[in-house]
Each structure stands twice: as structure tokens, then as C-alpha cells.
Amino acid sequence: MSTNTASFKTKIVLQLLVWVPLFATVYAIFTLWGRMITLTDLTLLLVGYVLCAMGITIGYHRMLTHKGFEAPDWIRAIFLILGSMALQGPALNWAATHIQHHANSDEDDDPHSPLKSFFHAHVGWILDDFRPDLQRYAGPLLKDKLVVFISNTFFLWFALSLLIPFLIAGWVGQGGHFNLSAAGYGLLWGGAVRLFLNHHVTWAVNSVCHTYGGREFVTTDASRNNLLIGLLAMGEGWHNNHHAFPRSANHGMHWWQIDPSAYVIGTLEKLGLIKSVVRIAPERLAVRRIRADVEEERDVLPGLHLPTVHLPGVVMEHGTAMAAAASTMAEVVSKASVHQSPL
Ligand SMILES: [Zn+2]
Numbered sequence: 184m185s186t187n188t189a190s191f192k193t194k195i196v197l198q199l200l201v202w203v204p205l206f207a208t209v210y211a212i213f214t215l216w217g218r219m220i221t222l223t224d225l226t227l228l229l230v231g232y233v234l235c236a237m238g239i240t241i242g243y244h245r246m247l248t249h250k251g252f253e254a255p256d257w258i259r260a261i262f263l264i265l266g267s268m269a270l271q272g273p274a275l276n277w278a279a280t281h282i283q284h285h286a287n288s289d290e291d292d293d294p295h296s297p298l299k300s301f302f303h304a305h306v307g308w309i310l311d312d313f314r315p316d317l318q319r320y321a322g323p324l325l326k327d328k329l330v331v332f333i334s335n336t337f338f339l340w341f342a343l344s345l346l347i348p349f350l351i352a353g354w355v356g357q358g359g360h361f362n363l364s365a366a367g368y369g370l371l372w373g374g375a376v377r378l379f380l381n382h383h384v385t386w387a388v389n390s391v392c393h394t395y396g397g398r399e400f401v402t403t404d405a406s407r408n409n410l411l412i413g414l415l416a417m418g419e420g421w422h423n424n425h426h427a428f429p430r431s432a433n434h435g436m437h438w439w440q441i442d443p444s445a446y447v448i449g450t451l452e453k454l455g456l457i458k459s460v461v462r463i464a465p466e467r468l469a470v471r472r473i474r475a476d477v478e479e480e481r482d483v484l485p486g487l488h489l490p491t492v493h494l495p496g497v498v499m500e501h502g503t504a505m506a507a508a509a510s511t512m513a514e515v516v517s518k519a520s521v522h523q524s525p526l
């Protein structure tokens with residue numbers, strides 16, 4: 184009975200976490216008829232959104248989950264705390280869920296595939312109280328004291344993410360007195376609306392970017408590159424690129440694929456603050472694009488027969504093998520293994 188009660192309480196909390204920011208955002212828009220948003224509120228919203236989004240994209244995703252670069256503890260702590268402030272679960276849970284996604288993309292064990300339903304991929308899987316298997320998918324991270332500490336203190340960072348805009352809006356421009364009403368609006372715009380945007384833009388990577396957009400690289404999942412989500416999600420919308428090359432610190436693979444997270448990573452690298460940034464060599468990108476071209480050709484000409492070539496540990500079509508011959512066999516096999524491994 185206690186388990187059922189706990190589960191019921193958890194589901195209520197999850198419902199509140201999902202719907203309160205949504206209704207608060209609707210309320211915030213409604214208030215615009217009587218009170219223009221102040222510069223302080225707008226700044227809190229935009230700065231808070233960008234910082235927390237980068238906590239997710241750079242901290243939780245590219246650094247922690249995929250090990251796209253190495254950073255000293257103080258930088259890791261900053262990014263993981265910012266990620267915690269986006270209220271998408273503790274870093275350990277986020278990483279384990281995401282590794283499970285890469286290991287089973289658009290298959291039965293994918294936590295949030297749109298093949299089940301678009302709503303499920305977007306938010307339904309959260310409302311269903313999905314619990315990741317930490318030991319199985321994030322075992323090594325359980326030995327990382329910093330990651331465990333920030334995960335265990337998750338709600339402290341979340342509370343701070345609400346308290347900070349509340350206090351700033353209450354003091355700034357209020358003539359030396361704390362204005363409770365202004366503080367409330369700061370909490371509304373810099374807290375609830377900011378959370379709503381952080382949530383739905385990240386969730387759109389799971390739903391929209393596995394449903395709508397183009398595919399440049401062949402992968403075994405339905406991942407897509409989506410310009411709108413690419414812009415809003417600090418570069419995470421180039422999701423087909425990401426599934427093709429999970430460890431790459433850059434998700435944009437062309438100059439026009441805007442990837443703000445990659446720009447920040449590049450700047451930190453130039454400043455000597457982070458190292459071992461993973462980037463994909465142009466020849467590896469070229470080989471994967473040729474594979475994509477062959478797949479497209481087969482789709483356009485369904486009668487086209489491409490003989491299958493069997494190589495140790497990898498199966499590919501004749502045209503692909505010809506192209507891959509320009510590279511080395513080790514490259515082909517390593518590509519196949521990279522595709523299997525989320526890390
Ligand atoms: Zn994905």
C-alpha cells in the first residue's frame with residue numbers, strides 16, 4: 184500500500200511539474216493586457232532560459248552523458264548546477280535516461296520514442312513516471328562524487344532557480360525597498376515561464392526531432408535535423424547529426440547549422456578552460472554522407488538492387504562499400520561500433 188501511495192504522490196507531483204509552468208505561462212501572457220513586462224522580467228526570462236538550456240545541452244548532455252570534452256570540477260559543477268535549474272531531473276537520472284535512448288532509439292526500450300505517440304515522446308513518458316536504471320545505464324557516473332553530490336542536492340538548485348529571479352526582481356529598480364509584487368512577477372517570468380520554455384524546447388528534441396526534419400546521415404533511428412529546434416535548443420535540434428556522431432561536441436556540421444552550445448564549448452577550449460573536445464574528421468562525415476546518398480537512391484528507385492557485401496562485424500550495400508573503400512576498413516568498423524555505443 185505504501186508503494187502505491189508513494190507512486191500516486193509522485194504522479195501528482197509530476198502532473199504539477201508539467202502543468203503548473205504551462206498554466207503560469209498562459210497567466211503571464213494574460214497579465215500583459217494590464218501590465219507590460221518590465222526590462223528586469225524580460226532579462227531574467229532570457230538570461231535564465233539561455234543559462235539553464237546550456238546547463239542541459241553542454242552540461243547534462245554533451246559533457247556528462249557523451250563525454251564530448253573534459254573540464255575541471257569547477258566548470259563541471261557550474262554546468263551541472265545550471266542543468267539542475269532546468270528541472271529536468273537530477274543529472275544522474277537524465278544521463279541514464281538519455282543513454283537508454285541512444286542504446287534503443289525508436290525501439291521498444293526507448294524511453295521516449297514518437298513511434299508510440301508524439302505526446303508520449305514529448306511529455307507522456309514523464310507523466311508515466313519513467314524511472315531509469317542507473318546501475319545499467321549510468322554505472323560509472325555513480326562513482327563520480329561531484330555528479331552524485333549535485334544529483335542528490337537537485338531540489339536545492341531548483342529552489343535557487345526560483346529564489347534568484349524572485350529576489351532580483353524584488354530589489355532591482357525598487358528604490359532600495361523590497362517590492363513583493365515586482366518579486367512575484369520576477370518569479371512568474373524568470374521562474375515559471377522560463378521553466379515552461381526550458382521544458383518544452385528540450386522535450387521537442389525527443390518528439391519533433393524524431394518526427395519532422397531532414398536526415399543527412401544514415402542511422403538506425405528516426406532522428407531528424409530541425410532548424411527551429413536547432414535555434415531554440417542551443418544547437419540540439421541537429422539531432423540526426425547527433426545520433427550519427429553521439430560523442431561529437433558539435434551538433435551543427437555546417438556553418439549554417441547554428442549551434443550556440445558548440446560556440447561556447449569552442450570559446451572555453453580557446454581560453455584553455457576545457458580540453459579533449461571531440462570533433463568529427465571531415466572524411467568520417469563524408470563517408471557517412473555517401474551512405475545517406477545510397478539510402479536515398481534506393482528510396483527513389485525501389486526496384487534498384489544493390490548487392491549486399493558482408494564484412495567482419497558490418498553489413499552494407501555494394502555502393503557504400505565502394506565508397507567506404509576510400510577510407511580504411513578500421514574506419515568503417517569503428518563507425519559501426521560508434522553507432523552502437525552511446526558514449
Ligand atoms: Zn534522439
Ligand SMILES: [Zn+2]
Pocket residue numbers: 244248249281285425429
Ligand atoms: Zn545524446
